[in-house]
Amino acid sequence: MGLVVQKYGGSSVADAEGIKRVAKRIVEAKKNGNQVVAVVSAMGDTTDELIDLAEQVSPIPSGRELDMLLTAGERMSMALLAMAIKNLGHEAQSFTGSQAGVITDSVHNKARIIDVTPGRIRTSVDDGNVAIVAGFQGVSQDSKDITTLGRGGSDTTAVALAAALDADVCEIYTDVDGVFTADPRVVSKAKKIDWISFEDMLELAANGSKVLLHRCVEYARRYNIPIHVRSSFSGLQGTWVSSEPIKQKQGKQGEKQVEQALISGVAHDTSEAKITVVGVPDKPGEAASIFRAIADAEVNIDMVVQNVSAASTGLTDISFTLPKSEGRKAIDALEKNRAGIGFDSLRYDDQIGKISLVGAGMKSHPGVTADFFTALSDAGVNIELISTSEIRISVVTRKDDVNEAVRAVHSAFGLDSDSDEAVVYGGTGR
Amino acid sequence: MGLVVQKYGGSSVADAEGIKRVAKRIVEAKKNGNQVVAVVSAMGDTTDELIDLAEQVSPIPSGRELDMLLTAGERMSMALLAMAIKNLGHEAQSFTGSQAGVITDSVHNKARIIDVTPGRIRTSVDDGNVAIVAGFQGVSQDSKDITTLGRGGSDTTAVALAAALDADVCEIYTDVDGVFTADPRVVSKAKKIDWISFEDMLELAANGSKVLLHRCVEYARRYNIPIHVRSSFSGLQGTWVSSEPIKQKQGKQGEKQVEQALISGVAHDTSEAKITVVGVPDKPGEAASIFRAIADAEVNIDMVVQNVSAASTGLTDISFTLPKSEGRKAIDALEKNRAGIGFDSLRYDDQIGKISLVGAGMKSHPGVTADFFTALSDAGVNIELISTSEIRISVVTRKDDVNEAVRAVHSAFGLDSDSDEAVVYGGTGR
Known part of the structure; x- marks a missing residue:
């Protein structure tokens, strides 16, 4: 069918059981006729434990050496995952960031990817292997030293590899079902988003949504790689992030065109x-x-x-x-x-909080701003700062008011799961 | 002064304290005016723990992936050691086997070194760094896959690097004081050997002495690299293994020429x-x-x-x-x-044991063989098989007789620590 890049975070491969579960999921994708490249993070708390060790020998560990140390983490998870897949009767090979051709600048602990030359990965999957790649790590172009990409780096590795390999999709497996219209821990009626544009996702990520990091989405947008954020525990469809709405399978009813919502969600x-x-x-x-x-x-x-x-x-x-x-x-x-x-x-x-309403629909609907402020006012939330972009309105409030403000806005814009329909504004919209 | 390659085993770097102690020792060697390359094994039981993990995901782990997994072990110890040295105010850089130019064949889990191209190590020490190198690991010439050298591989890495860098000495730090005339756990009166020839050391290693592995000594002999086996816990002189007797400092008394003994030791x-x-x-x-x-x-x-x-x-x-x-x-x-x-x-x-008497001196002293058999006979030990080389006699006995046989032979050849002098045979000897 195609080439799929999958990314599994540390919580998905926290122990031998988790690794075996992920191996099964990868083999499933392989059996469906896909070439599969799987990017993995370090197991569970490995990275934190290694940082602890580093601090025991040096209060301010050298950046170069810290990267050398931390990259041991993915080395373990990727080798174990390859073993587990082979144990299921399928071929697999693991590759370090360097072997996978993830070339970065020389800024240790938060390097930026400047090129990806995935020749070995291409050969490996063409030979019928599942290629397992260490997330989070690369090799610097100048010094040939090992680098790490900093927080959330594995997602970026996955998207960058997907772009370099011209993959059909980059699947980001995580411990939630997808991207929600608000943080479900704050808004119990938050809904999973079926599809969201790169632009709206960038605004959500920049304003507090933690599911995907900003630079990962930015990378995907630049190379137009659809991202599918989904749970590694359930088999459910998650959230698609792409430039155009995608068609989703709806069981026997055939396909359903997912429309762009006026408002994508509320971030805080x-x-x-x-x-x-x-x-x-x-x-x-x-x-x-x-x-x-x-x-x-x-x-x-x-x-x-x-x-x-x-x-x-x-x-x-x-x-x-x-x-x-x-x-x-x-x-x-x-x-x-x-x-x-x-x-x-x-x-x-430091007792402030920020609430942001994000949605490309607001471009053509001036009423959105007014409704946003009305919702906050009705909830008795005082606004201290305001900032807007074409597709976002953000306000700063007291920190203690944030949760109430998020719930009020979420509800006012018809995003609650028990709401029949999102609020519709006059005009052609979209 | 010169270039020293030091090797520290897993027990020397088992925890943060051990790593800091090793860092101090390395800095001492640096302060004495040496360029230092330090080869390290994985911390303590790391390798065993990783093998356990592998067996949890796959009963027969893939060789390639097991090597990828296990090499995470040295990656941790070497990065931590480099940090600890930097924390003492000296520059240090860690290198994987691949980065250090340790090129091997493609036999996973027991690869053989076929070339060492230590360009990056040379540059690093010339720039004033201590270079820390992962023992036990390399990269295969053909597939560019990560390989490991198998048991005792770190010693071989150290000697191979010493040869490629034309080092003055390869110091193998361990948890004993050096090579002894017999296993001190069996013979309480066993003595530390000050100097032993490559040939005698090879025979001891091939016949049960565990301090140095055979292939490490073989490598050192081929490239004529003196090995100094010593304790990482004491500052004492250990055992020198080299082609020619070396001069040892004897405090204020000046230097003492160490003579070759008639008999080097008893292995079992x-x-x-x-x-x-x-x-x-x-x-x-x-x-x-x-x-x-x-x-x-x-x-x-x-x-x-x-x-x-x-x-x-x-x-x-x-x-x-x-x-x-x-x-x-x-x-x-x-x-x-x-x-x-x-x-x-x-x-x-499987209830047998082998006792071997090793010493180049026996070449010119036919009486040695007779004395060996007499000692065994006096101790009531029955001989089942005999094998000899120019510088060794080995016998197979019942396993239960081994310890007694070793003690009897050790004593008969004047090797006991309370013995005034080793047995001297007629003729010019040596």
């Missing part, structure tokens, strides 16, 4: 903090000097807002959000440049 | 069994057909003896020894060829 994120620079002279170049200082400290920021200047003082405040983990660095960078920038004080607030 | 081995082929027609070609059958089954044999034929029957018996682990295979091979060979029956005996 409580991992950010807000810094307010108080008493900034309201003159050209002030914002630039603040964000130059932040950028020089290699801190990524998210939302920015500048208050209207008070006419009496000629001073204004500038607020921005950033990952809590970067808070210290940003404060230090600003304090160091206090004289040059010229501000009164800094305020740091 | 209780891992073999004896097979007797009973009632073989005493005609040309019979022995050949027996050992052709054995060879075709890829069984290695050790000693062989053919009894004098009984004139009345024209039948004889042929006995040989072999590793117990190969007993089943040999019996099957002989039974399968019973018709062609023509024998009455097979006897299998």
Whole structure:
């Protein structure tokens, strides 16, 4: 039929039983006539245990050596998985990131893939093998040193390999059934999404949805590789992420065209903090000097807002959000440049949360923004910052209000599972 | 000063504390002005644990995949060791067998090194790094697959790297103080040997001494690399294995020329069994057909003896020894060829032991053989088979007699630690 790239996370291959279960699933895909390339993460908590060991011998482990150490993790899971498949009577070969041709830059612990040359993988599957590939790892183009791709790297490996091999689909197996309209732990009525566009998925991932990482989706969009996110525990269809709506099999009723929803879902994120620079002279170049200082400290920021200047003082405040983990660095960078920038004080607030409504449909429906704010207002949630894109509206609120706000918005836009239909706006829509 | 290759076994790097201790020792060698290449095994029981895991997913794990799995072991220890050295303020880089240029044949689980191209190691040490290299592993020349060298492979890696790098010495760190004149667990008065020739060490290793494996010594002899076997726990001088006696520092007394002893030591081995082929027609070609059958089954044999034929029957018996682990295979091979060979029956005996006296000095001293048999006779030990080389005499006895026999011989040749002097034979000796 085709070439399928499958990716199994650490929880799917946590022990011998899990590995055997995954092996069966791979063999099934093979029996259905597919060539199969399976990308695996390290078993269960292996990576954390290795980091513990590293910290026992060195408080700040060398990046090069940490990558060498951590890549032992996938080496184990991939070899065991290949053995388990062979034990089911099918041929399999495991390959390290380097052997699979995953070429990266030289930034240890968070390398970026710059090329994939999967010649050995192609040969292996053409010879009838299932090719098992270590996720998360590669080899640097310049130094030939082993690198790792950082958090969620195995998903990126899978999509990058799928692109290089021109695969028909990249299946990401995980411990949930797919991508939901909201985090099911917060919204019990959240629904599994059958199909979502790359663009909407990118916005969800950038704004707190944890199922797929942003850079993995970005990679898939660039090479137009459909992703199928699904559970490794059930055999159910999960969520398709692709450029065009896909046709889904509906049992005896034949195929069903999945339509793009007006609104894809509601994401939330409580991992950010807000810094307010108080008493900034309201003159050209002030914002630039603040964000130059932040950028020089290699801190990524998210939302920015500048208050209207008070006419009496000629001073204004500038607020921005950033990952809590970067808070210290940003404060230090600003304090160091206090004289040059010229501000009164800094305020740091880590009791915030962000709620984002995502959907390409809102492009053509101005009413969405108004309905979003109404839903929040009805729920008694106060808005502190607002940021919008063509297909997303985000607001910052108190952290304690986040769950209530997500539920209110989810319900207001007809996303609840007991709702008959998503809210329909006038016009041609889509 | 020079280039030193050091090898640390699994027990030396069993945990974070062990790794830190080894790191200190390496840094010491570096501070003494040496370039250092350190070869490491997997931590403690890692290899056994990985084999356990493999058996949980597959009763007969694929050789290729088992090698992929097991090589994760050294990957961990080498990365951790490099981190620990860097933590002491010295530069270090770890390298896999493949990165270090250890090229092997394609026989998984017991590959042979066919070439070593240590370009990256040379560059790394020339740049001022300690190079840490994974023992036990390589990459196959033909398939580019990861291979392992089998038991004791890390020692071989160390010697092979030392040869390729033209090192001054290969230091093998272990949990004993060196090579002894007999197994100290059997002979409490066994003495550490200061120096031993490659030839004598080869005979000891081939006949039961476990400190160094035969193929490691063979490699060192071929490339004339001095080996220094020593404890990773004490700072003491251990045993030098080399072609010529070396000079040893003796504190303030200056240097002492170490002389070759007449007798190097007594080795014993209780891992073999004896097979007797009973009632073989005493005609040309019979022995050949027996050992052709054995060879075709890829069984290695050790000693062989053919009894004098009984004139009345024209039948004889042929006995040989072999590793117990190969007993089943040999019996099957002989039974399968019973018709062609023509024998009455097979006897299998695994209650035997072998005692070997090793020393180049015996070449020129015919009295050694007589004294050896006298010692055994005085101890009441019955001899079942005899085999000799120019520098070794071996006998097979009952397994229960082995320890007593070793002690008797050790004492008779003046090797006991409370003995004033080794036995001296007439003539110029040596």
